[in-house]
Amino acid sequence: MPIKLEHVLKRIQALPPLPTSAMRVIALTKNPATSAQELETVIAQDPALAASMLRQANSSYYGYARRISSVQEAIVVLGFQATQGLAMASAVAPFLKTGLSGYDMEQEGLWKHSMLTAMTARRLCQNLKLPFGDVAFTAGLLHDIGKLIIAVYVQEVGPYLLKKVSEAKVSYVEIEEKVIGYNHATVGGMLAKRWNLPEDLVTAISYHHDPSGAENYTKLTNVIHVANGLANSLGMGGGVDSFLNPLLQESLEDLTLKELDLELLISSLGDLLIDPSLFN
Ligand SMILES: [Fe+2]
Numbered sequence: 323m324p325i326k327l328e329h330v331l332k333r334i335q336a337l338p339p340l341p342t343s344a345m346r347v348i349a350l351t352k353n354p355a356t357s358a359q360e361l362e363t364v365i366a367q368d369p370a371l372a373a374s375m376l377r378q379a380n381s382s383y384y385g386y387a388r389r390i391s392s393v394q395e396a397i398v399v400l401g402f403q404a405t406q407g408l409a410m411a412s413a414v415a416p417f418l419k420t421g422l423s424g425y426d427m428e429q430e431g432l433w434k435h436s437m438l439t440a441m442t443a444r445r446l447c448q449n450l451k452l453p454f455g456d457v458a459f460t461a462g463l464l465h466d467i468g469k470l471i472i473a474v475y476v477q478e479v480g481p482y483l484l485k486k487v488s489e490a491k492v493s494y495v496e497i498e499e500k501v502i503g504y505n506h507a508t509v510g511g512m513l514a515k516r517w518n519l520p521e522d523l524v525t526a527i528s529y530h531h532d533p534s535g536a537e538n539y540t541k542l543t544n545v546i547h548v549a550n551g552l553a554n555s556l557g558m559g560g561g562v563d564s565f566l567n568p569l570l571q572e573s574l575e576d577l578t579l580k581e582l583d584l585e586l587l588i589s590s591l592g593d594l595l596i597d598p599s600l601f602n
């Protein structure tokens with residue numbers, strides 16, 4: 323039986339707000355006039371954020387031989403955009419590092435999937451010369467946050483959902499919506515609104531499994547859809563539903579991505595997977 327909207331909203335309200343530092347990094351990301359100095363000031367005000375950022379900055383992914391020991395140094399060495407992404411990832415990590423037994427996700431499973439989706443989304447934007455790589459990174463990080471809210475319901479009816487998916491031969495999100503009343507993308511959009519996230523992020527999160535439903539920001543939404551599919555196919559899936567939500571041909575066409583582009587992208591992403599410290 324579908325759950326009531328008020329129950330979903332109650333669970334959304336019970337979740338702590340997004341940290342102020344994350345909100346400020348998002349605001350800085352949106353403003354093209356943001357300076358490195360402003361970014362440094364925001365990060366420095368949150369020591370836990372700075373520490374977690376530096377841990378990641380020193381992973382071999384960034385390929386810097388010497389130790390990066392300050393935020394200022396990170397900005398100089400890694401560049402403004404990479405630092406901004408690191409700050410965002412570190413700010414939302416506590417939310418994503420929870421196990422979700424409803425989706426058969428071990429502790430940190432959602433975190434790893436979200437990070438890989440974020441990095442893939444940014445790389446897709448680079449390859450396609452789309453100007454919103456930073457927003458795509460953040461959208462990739464947050465695309466599955468709705469799972470935090472509905473995992474408890476999914477857990478109750480998990481076997482039934484799987485049975486229904488194989489019987490009806492439709493996607494997992496469709497069955498999620500039919501049985502529970504909401505799918506994790508829609509609920510993620512509600513949470514994003516509650517967190518006062520900008521409209522582009524709300525849209526990309528809400529429609530990441532159904533990009534044709536997005537009225538605006540369709541390119542961004544398609545990028546997140548494809549990045550999510552690629553993260554799944556790289557073996558870092560977002561849960562039990564990973565292979566039960568198809569990668570839509572329409573999204574590939576909208577981004578003019580061919581099979582070969584995907585293969586090249588997948589092999590170029592292989593280097594990300596070698597270094598587990600990137601996902602710490
Ligand atoms: Fe999803």
Ligand SMILES: [Fe+2]
Pocket residue numbers: 435439465466550560
């Ligand atoms: Fe996902």
